[in-house]
Amino acid sequence: MPKTRVLLIEDNRLLREEITEMLNDEEDIKTVSASNHEDAFEKAKKLRPHVVLLDLGLRSQNSLKAVESMKKQYPRAEVVVMDLIPAHSDVVEFVRAGVSGFILKDATLDDFLHTIRSVAKGAKILPPPMTGSLFSQIVEHAIQGGKTGRLLDSVRMTAREQDVISLIAEGKSNKEIARKLNIAVYTVKSHVHNILEKLALHSRLELASFTHAKKMDKKASSRYPQDRD
DSSP: OOOEEEEEEOSOHHHHHHHHHHHHTSTTEEEEEESSHHHHHHHHHHHOOSEEEEETTOTTOOHHHHHHHHHHHOTTOEEEEEESSOOHHHHHHHHHHTEEEEEETTOOHHHHHHHHHHHHTTOOBOOGGGTTSHHHHHHHHHHTTOOHHHHHHTSOOOHHHHHHHHHHHTTOOHHHHHHHHTOOHHHHHHHHHHHHHHHTOOOHHHHHHHHHHHHHHHHHHHHSOOOOO
């Protein structure tokens, strides 16, 4: 039976050895491990991996650039990143760089195996806490090369919520927003909570980041309009 070739990049020796042994116990998986990006690229030349497991927490190394380099050199390899619960903004960046799946570090063996086998067949796997939300649609949009701003445009916001979003993007505090809009601070907090819920985001920083991306998408669209038939 052909085996799925897996390259594991993990700098914690005990964790690296444990995961390698765990995966190699499976009849359909062959795993080779590396402690850093340089070692990984050397081993990839011989292994020609189907799946690359990459720890996002590697010390003093840029995991995003490693993903981009790996996908450039081995475009057929499916990259899966391992982390705790990654920030939404990080997920979008890694998806755009070519990542196919995410594994949380507290995942079970079944989760690990399901993710590896699924991405090897071409599936895209999000962390369980992020599925079933608007954010999963944003990531899917990024996979398809779409613009984040266009998708966010489809989310229904009240006029007041739109005002609050704009002021957050300008870096205004709750007190400054309250003063600007002539409303109570607790009302601003309520609006912020509702906005984050609607967009399935965790923080004001993520909201400001997505708002900035939306503005950039609109500017690009206005500068480079699509050809019409």
